[in-house]
Amino acid sequence: MIERDQVLHVARLSRLKLSEEELASMQKDMSSILDHVDRLAEIDIEGIEPTSHVVPLENVLRDDVPRPSLDREVSLAQAPDAADGAFRVPSPQAEI
Amino acid sequence: MYSGDLTAATAAETADLIASGELSADECLGTWIDRAAGDELGAYLWRASRDQADAGTAKVGGPPSGVPIAIKDIFCTAGVPTTAASKLLEGYRPPYDATAVTRVRSAGLPMLGKTNMDEFAMGSSNENSAFRPALNPWDTGRVPGGSSGGSAAAVAGGLAPWALGTDTGGSIRQPAALCGIVGLKPTYGSISRYGMIAFASSLDQCGPLTVDVTDAALMLGLLEGRDEMDSTSVGIEGGVTRPQSEDLSGLVFGVPGDLIAEGVDPGVKAAFEATLGKIRDLGGRIEDVRLPHARHGISAYYVLAPAEASTNLSRYDGVRYGNRSPGSNLVDMYEETREQGFGPEVKRRIMLGTYALSSGYYEAYYGRAQRVRTMIVRDFDAAFEAVDFVVTPTSPSVAFELGEKTGDPWAMYLNDLFTVPMSLAGVPAISIPAGLAEPEGGGPGLPVGFQIAAPAFHEQKLLEASFALEGAIGFDGSKVRSGI
Amino acid sequence: MSGATDEFEAVIGLEIHVQLSTETKMFCGCRLSFGDEPNVHTCPICLGHPGVLPVPNRRAIEYGLQIAAALECDVAPRSIFHRKNYFYPDNPKAYQISQFDIPLASNGHLGEVRIHRAHLEEDAAKMIHVGTSGRIQGSDTSLVDFNRAGTPLVEIVTEPDLTSGAQVREWGQLLRATVKQLGVSNVNMEEGSLRCDANVSIRPVGSSGLGTKTEMKNMNSFRYLERGVEAEIERQKQLVASGERVVQETLHFDPSSGELHSLRSKEESHDYRYMPEPDLVPLAPDTAMLDAAAASLPELPAARAERYHSELGIQEGAARLLSVETEWAAFFEDVLGSDESIEPRVAANWVTGEFAGELRRQGEQDPADSRVSPKSLGNLVSMVSANRVSHGSAKSVLERMVADGSDPEAIVREQGLEQISDTGELQRIVDAAIEGNAKVAEQVRGGNEKAIGALVGAVMKETRGRADGGEVTRLLRQSLGL
């Protein structure tokens, strides 16, 4: 069973503001999923290397050659808020 | 004027009609735009006008030029709404095309529209779309599967000749199975992932959902190839050609008895057994094969995929694109944006993944799951020493009813029990229709999928065998396609 | 302040971020820039749009390998990239692609300071915090400019081998010179192409443990960093002396006030949830790549300082000074090359002493931009060595040279500054001085040798400084029978 405080901590790390109701169902769902997942602990993984992905490649690099950038109007057109040619956000310094 | 019913033709047949001059590309597009306009399955999230469908499409001669395609809404399409079925991206118009989209456009394929899906490809029923569920054309009270449910419903329901989907743990194969069409997940690395909205980067692969195996081969031939925009792309050496095989003599099909021992519906099991019989009829051999760790695949997958997803989805923060919910300060803005923008399943996976990567839990969850993945990779390596293919039912059940599994996440996850191991191993796997089976509780027959997996980059071999088997099975979904 | 504070020593480690001067960003084809309009060098990749993928810049890897070679590091046979996850508007994907458990390079050194690791990563965007005059409290906003986002960086982490602010400055300058010499970065601290953080702690002298450290962020010059580090060492010593504890925090030093301020952290929880970057494949530098990096190394400042000292006999201080600034080293070598007879030691003293001083006085910095050519400075040094002009005269000649670029020969001729080298003529002037200052001469003869200065002064006055002081003294002593 995952503790409520852990769920809250993970929600904070994930930048999710869960409602009380969501918090309760999240705790229940995560606990039941983790119960299943915890069966992995039965497998002997001694000496086994982790697999991050399966392509047998190394050193895939690109040449240092410029490609056209986007027009600023195009990139800013998608922004929820923009000003002075920049993306605008609430100031992190206004947090306290 | 062409007098035939285009929904009765495969994409390859349609391409031949266009190439021979019997059908004009214009007429073909018009017909399909009209078909798509009649979408009552919730298959599309956005449908193109004639001009929009043609925009950016190259004018090239030769097949399959002119055969329109439906594209899962997970692919970025320049200037065209791309949402991954998430409220967070509602209204987002990417400034660029995914490589797969560029490829189909430059082969002369107009884009019919963007298809419905589970939000950010997380789901096996399409019920996690933020906009509306997609419905199964065989029974609109049932799910089409997911996450490429819209693409599967569009092809099976005659709303598109063929479609692009993506598969992370079964998201092409399972909906293809539930909708009675062909779905191919190629080897990881054979098609560029550039512009495909990431769910779990080490597992995501795009692939075709088609009426038959020939169409799947045709589409794979267009899509595969190394792309300089994707460091992990390789392509398929020698490319892909139209499959021709008519028998399976000399080929060994391995059945992983330990994996499929439990939880398979009797009707699905019967169809699977019947297909094994067809393999024997065609000269193939059936043998037992062991994949001792494959049944743990689903547990490993539900650590690895959420972990990757949690970091892939962190970019949706309301700063540069997408929807922002106001907050009184920066952290508030982030939390409100993500709380409002993501649906419950996405939040669940972000939470699981963040937990699995967080300090103190990494080794117990993420590190362990990566090691179990290694063991599954080795299982397949060993299996393919002994057999040519591994075969399973694609899904343990036929299409289930809307709402039937939404209350129990793990029950929903078990839909992918037989498809996830191939994703973890990165090997190619296809689902072909193997007949119909009565659902539990009775009712008209629903499609059953037969999954065939091959060693990495052996797509041609996989397609040849599937083609031969498809001929022997003789599945016919044309009535559902034409809507009769 | 008290005796107790002297019982502690400082332990300092540095983290240096070096922006590489590639044409394009680390993982996309946007150009690098400085000072351009905001957000004109952005694309879907460096803006972190949905579906984009990174592809590493080959030249950035090559530059990283060159830095690794210059710092004599071990290069990992197979290094991988990780995602470092944190939410912040300057971090477009909400993860920074960096290297974590297997960095590109480790285990090196520069001079006496060991290098713990050097790894590749991408830079963040730039944020400008703008206050609005709005009525709602906390309604201030920030503007984000992604031009810098994705600029290739090499992060160099030292072992905690430094012990004072002055050493931090000196070593920092050496590192900067080394990287500059490689030609892989502009290393301009004011523009941020080189950024240095210092981790500072103190411990009782002789102990080997480490105290709680504080981190000083992003000073824009090594001189300020030196002062900041000194201030922080002092603060920690005072804290401990008064029985308080050092708290782990990030500090900013304000050079104008000399004060240290605590900074709020980016994310209250520092759980970066590192994971291998699945979008990238491992980096396994092959022999060709390693050889190319080694072959590209020019003579580096530390080696050059050693050569100047041991082969050319230049004093250590001057040798180091010349070496860390490549433009000074080049100028010095050109002075030497202009005339074989010039002694390196003398030339070094002129270049780092009189010439550097005169440039500073006249508001110049870079010798390469000076109106004085290495050849004409060499000419002046030769004239002094040959006793053609006195040291004093030479200094006023140099002043003219720096001011208007005149040729030293011409100045000497024009102003009649050539030394009186005819001993007969000088002897007559010496005799006249003894005669005209008979009382002083008597004192000297009587044993008051110090009084000879007045006689020397008289001679120099008569010759208007054109006589060599040593020669004048010799003739005077001889004439006075000493």
Ligand SMILES: [Mg+2]
């Ligand atoms: Mg760093």
Ligand SMILES: [Zn+2]
């Ligand atoms: Zn860019």
